[in-house]
Amino acid sequence: MIHFLYFDPGLGALILQAIAAAIAGVVLFSKNLMFKIKSFLGLVKQDDDVFDDINVKDSDIESNASSDDKQ
Template sequence: MNFLYFDPGLGAMIAQAVIAAAAGVMLFSKNVMYKVKSFFGMVKDEDDNFDSIDIEEKDRKADDQ
């Protein structure tokens, strides 16, 4: 069991199930939009340390599959 030194909030633990479900839908539709846009060549590649949540190249590729 993880020990805990502050209250994580019970509501917050429950809420995450809903938040994650909504996020899943959002990401799915974003992914579809991305594919549509890249089909028409409308995607710009940005170069920034914060362009992706994944810090390793292989993670990025793994997620795209």
């Protein structure tokens, strides 16, 4: 752990994260619940076509890796 040398993370910011994470947990939970209700009712809108979701998909890694090999 070398980042202690680097910059001040802010003590308040470190303490706050427990609260921020709890709020985010509630928001995510209700979002997932709403998503389930909406998909049950067939109201799910098409996803954003500019930004994808947070997860790095295996297919992203593999497809690019194999196309690199061909070069």
